[in-house]
Every structure is written in structure tokens, then in C-alpha cells.
Amino acid sequence: MPVPATEADLHAYVDGQLPQARRVEIEAFLSGHPDERQRVENWRSQRRALQRALQPIWEESIPLRLAIPPAARGQPWRRLAAGVAIAAIGASAGWFARGAASARPAVLVTSSAPSSLPIAPAGDTFYQRAAIAHLVYAPDARRPVEIGADQEQALATWLSKRLGAAVKPPKLGMVGYELVGGRLLPGGAGPVAQFMYAAAAGQRLTLYVTREAAGKKTAFQFTRDGPVNVFYWVDEHFGYALSGAADRAELLRVSEEVYKQLE
Template sequence: MALDPILEADLVAYVDDRLPPLRRIEVEAHLAVHPDEAARIMADLRLRDELRLTLTAPDAPGSRALADLARRLQSGLGRRRRLDVLRRFAAVGVFVALGWLAHEGTGPLAVRESVASSAPPSFVDDAVSAHRTSLLRSEMDSQVETPGFDPAEILSATAIALPETPRGWTVRDVQVFPSPFGPSVEVALADRSGESHSLYGIRPGTFEVTKPRTALSGDLAAAFWQQGPVAYALVGPAAERDELGEAAERLARSLY
């Protein structure tokens, strides 16, 4: 819990990416127990990111999306909180974009489908790299594995809550890795057949709630999702992509 109360200015700064990491964690902890506020903040973050993408997509088609976005911004600006970040983006960004339209005649600014269907977030690459590292460690006699760990201690030290280990699976090793927004955690696992998997948890610096989905990375697959300020990825063989997705659904439910 934050020692200082979370004020409106903190929420504005959070949306505007102006908080130091420790205060971001405190704001996210506050949002985690205030779902109504969390929903509004997530909506503001989405609106901010959509406008940023609109202004940076050079060949995005159609002015209709821009007009719709402007109407949504106007509605957002009428909210009680009147976020500073939206005021700046609406006053400057939209009119700059409209100026581009007037200058080009038809200069479309809608989001391309290829952009909208974004690639997996960067933490998935981190999870795959951590998994490959754990495989390397398991083959080295000099690297002692640490199968025993205290989830409460991990939570206290990293602010990352780990889901329950799938039934029938065993923990082989637990490692803490650095990341841009604090430490991340990788739990090396073996399923019932002895196949190597890993569960990776990280605070990516955003607050979102997403359902598990899967992606391939060479001979590996990852099922990834985010619950509030913490993101997770379950990594294993590419041939088990569907099974990983199902296991990730169960892990996500265990966190509630």
C-alpha cells in the first residue's frame, strides 16, 4: 500500500508516463483494488495510444477514423477528470492531424489492419529468452538449481504474484531477472512427462487485463496474458501450443 494517498494528479501522471517506477507500482496497487478507477484509466490509456498511433501511421487510410477519434476525444475531455494528457493531445494532436488532411486533400489517418493486429508484446521475447537460459543452466553441472521458493517472499521482493503450479507439474528452478520496470521472475517447470516449460512473470510498465493468447518463436511457443500491472508467459515446445493456451487459462484463473 502506498504511504502517500493516490491523488488525481498521480493518475494523470500515470497516464502521461511521468511517474517514477516506485510511484507507478503504488498507483497500480491502488488500481488493482479499485476496479472502477482502473477501468477508466485503461480507457484513457487506450485512447491516448490510439491517438499516438493515428498521428504516427504514415499511410493509414481514411479520414473517417480521425473524425470518430476526435468525437471520442471530445467526449473524453468532457469527463469529470479532464486529464491533462488528453487535453494536450486533443488540442495539439488532432488539429495537427486535421491540418495534414487539409494540406494533403485526402491524407488518411486510420489505423491499418496490419498495425492494429499487433505483434506479441516485448515481454514474450523476454520470457522465451529466460526459458532458453534455464535450459542452458539445466545442462551445466556448476549451476545449482533452486526448486524451493516462497511465493510470498517473491511477491514481497518483486511485487509479482505467481499462480499455482499446474497439478502434476514440478518446479525445477526459480530465477530472478532484471527488467526495465523492476525484477522479473522465471520458474522452470517440468510437466507430467518431464517436458521442460517455464512460467515468466514481469511488470511491463502498463496496466491491462488481457486473456491468454499464444505465439510461436521458432521451436517454442508462449501463451501470454496480463492481469493488471503484471504480465505472464507460459513457454514450452511449439508442438504443445494449444495445450499451453489451455494451461495458461487455468493459471490465470488461479490468480483470482
Template sequence: MTSHPITEEELHAYVDDALTDEHRAAVEEHLARHPADAERVAAYRAQKLALKALFQPVLDEPLPERLHALTVQPLRAPAGGGWPGGGLWQRIAAGLLVATLGGVGGWLAHGQYGPDRVARLVPLSHQAAVAHVVYSPDVRRPVEVGADQEEALVKWLSKRLGTSVRPPKLGGLGYELVGGRLLPGNSGPVAQFMYHDASGQRMTLYVTTEGTEKRDTGFRFAREGPVNVFYWVDGKFGYALSAGIDKGELAKVATAVYDQLEQK
């Protein structure tokens, strides 16, 4: 038996394989006796795997040549003398420089390009897919406001986005509204509506007003890791429909969403 209650932090550490064998055994014993926690841990694992699959292509990209060169080319010694240890210290300094460039470069890019520029650099499909894999596996609270309070949800999101937004009706295609939530965008709020079918398969519609005037307005498809996404721009809105289902099935739903939104 476990000698203390298992905390949420310990459950996350279990998912991240960050526990000792003894501690892991204690958590597994707890999960065997608490099905609700076991279900939540399973959702955390699915979320972790989805995020890994989504970002793995970026992690596998080679270091740009201009940065790689810094790690192999000698740095110029200061005037009046060199570094102690010669080449070893030069390479340590170069390595630190590369590590620093990652963080500082991101901050400088934020200041140089601004939120609208960043919104154009990051595809709408990727933003939507990240939001999908973060929230769709959540067992207890996948949305902030449920479908039973749809009118309140619509008023709240419309007020926060500064324009009227409403979730499409997809019951005819087998998908019912779960609810929705407010998400942080690059420079303001973004809305996410969530749906599910009879099997529990979840689908999300990401709605943004950021940088839409500078995005390609065509109806497009993207595969972001384990997530398929159809996305498009219509007037001042950008939409992205995401799900881990077949492209053809998602296309049918995306077409229905597009048609409904066009009628408004």
C-alpha cells in the first residue's frame, strides 16, 4: 500500500518516466485502485505522444550551417592575449554562443517581426494542431464552457474576440458540440470549439482573427504529426478544423463547416 496520497505532480512525473522504480510501483498501485486517475494518466500519455509526433520533424532538423560553423571554427582571441586552454575554451565559448542564440534569437525575432509577422510565419494549421493535441485528450475538462451553455459560450467568445462567432451544427455528420474555450493567440484571444462523435473521437475548430488579411485564403490541407487539418481564411476570420481521422472524412466535415459559415 502507498504511504501517502499520490499527487498530480507525481502522476505527471510517472507519465514522464521521471520516478524511481519504488516510486513508480507505488503510483501503479494507486492507479490500479483509482480508475479515474488511470484514465487521466492514459490521456496524459496520449497527449505526450501526440505532441512528440507533432514537433519531432522540427527536432530532427539539422543545425543551420552558419551556427554549426561557430562550433568548429576558432574564435578570435582578445587583444593582448589568448584564452587559457586554447582550442578547448574556444569550443566551449562557441557552444555557449549557439545555445544563447536560440533563446535570444527568439526574443529578437519577437521584437523585430511583431505578432502579425509571427502569425504569418507560423502556419494556421500548426497553431490549430497544437491546440488540438493539447486539449482534445483531456478527460475531465476538455472545454471551459460546455455545450449545455452554448448561448453563454457564444456571447463570451464573441465579446472576447470583438466579433460574432458561433459553432457550426455538425450533428447531421455525427459530431456533436462538446463546448469551447478561449485560447491565447500571438496578439489576442483565439476561440476553439470542440466536437465528438459516438465513439468519442474529438474534433476541434480553431477560429482566429489574427493576421488574416495577409494569409493565403485558399482551402488547404495539412498533416501535422498525427493530426489532419483543413484550414482557410474567409474575410476577417481564419479557420482550421483538426482531428486524428481520415483525410476524406475530415474533408466532408470541413466542407459542411465552410458552407455553414458562408451562409452567415
């Protein structure tokens, strides 16, 4: 009997990375599972949308503020952008199968006010990955998150275990956003967490939490990556990026509330 279709199989099918024999099996599986076929078609639509959104980046020269580190010189900017996009779309399932990191608690922010922190160093790119992840998952109507808000404690426990430090979604009801849920994503050098929130009108924001930028304290920084606005900052233990289509003032308002709660 054929091996049952897994999430990784479906992603590989969309990316055209399956051997022909396995592709035939997946197509047979999809023909009998219309819900899964719809998911696959949604992923294809997201991939096409992401390719269109990243086309200007593909064609432009590298910005001076994103100077390539010495180890990466000689690699065109468009390869970096394409690699990040592919990772955001298709590689998240790989982290679900990896061994769990040893958990240990951590203080998520300092007691200092955001304005007292030094300016962010040039070259940080976790906020770019946050913007791409928002672009991929926020429009998804059927499965925007891996674990829903109805299992919030299980979500926090799972993500804390995978990141190796205590992490939990802030409560944003007082600023007009309710938790939708969250998921684990692949970062540049390890797993990262994404929490998703929605306003009553349907507008979604995502909070990206990574340990890759730890140790480089920064003030709030604002950037725009294609159609996505991002506020990001770093404390001793985590980098945070709040992404959405909301304007700068709205993202700052929500970012300040997130900062106050992550203690």
C-alpha cells in the first residue's frame, strides 16, 4: 500500500520536488480528498502571490543598509530573497520533525523603556523574514495557524520547548486584536515562533519571535517590505517583529502594548 500523504509530501508536491512515482500517488490521494486538494491550490496561489510581491526585489540591486556580510559576498541579492521565500513557504514542516531543544526559562524584555535602548545595528534581517511569513500566512482563510487560540496554553508550551526559552502570546484585546493562534517557522539558524492576531474588521497582525538576534538591544525600528509594514526591536534574549498592512501609527500603538506585556 502507498505511504500516506504527509504535510511534507503536499509541500513537496506544490514545489515540484517529488519523484514521479510519489507524485502519482499524491495526485491519487488528492483526487479523493477535496479539502486537501483545496489546501494545495491555496498554497499554489500564495506562492504565485509571493513571487509577484518579490519580483521588484529580484530585479533590484542590494540596498546599502543590507550590506552582505563577508561570508556571503558573491551571492546575488535575488538568491537571498528567493531562498528566504522558499523557506517560508515550504520548509516549516521540517522543523516539526526535529528533536526538541532543552527548555529553560528566560526574561523576555528588560525593564527599560523602549526609547532608552540603543539604535538597531545595520544588517539585521529577521524582520524581513517576519514580513515574508506574514505575507504567506496572514491571507490564509482556512489554516492561518498551526495551533488555534482555543489551545493557547498548549501553543505556548510547544513553542517554548522548541525555542528553548519561555515564550507566550501577549493579550492584545485592549488594543482591539484577539489571538488567532500561532505556528513554528524555520528561521535563519533555528526555529522561530509566529503569533497571529485579528481585529474585529478582519485585519490581521503577526508577531514574529526569534532568538537569532539575541544580545543586540535595539529601539523600536520601522520598515516597509513590499506591502507589509513592520515594527521590530530586540532585547537580550529575543528579536520581535510586528507585521501587518496597518499603518505606522497603528503598528506602533500595538507594539508598545506588546512590549509592556513581554516581561
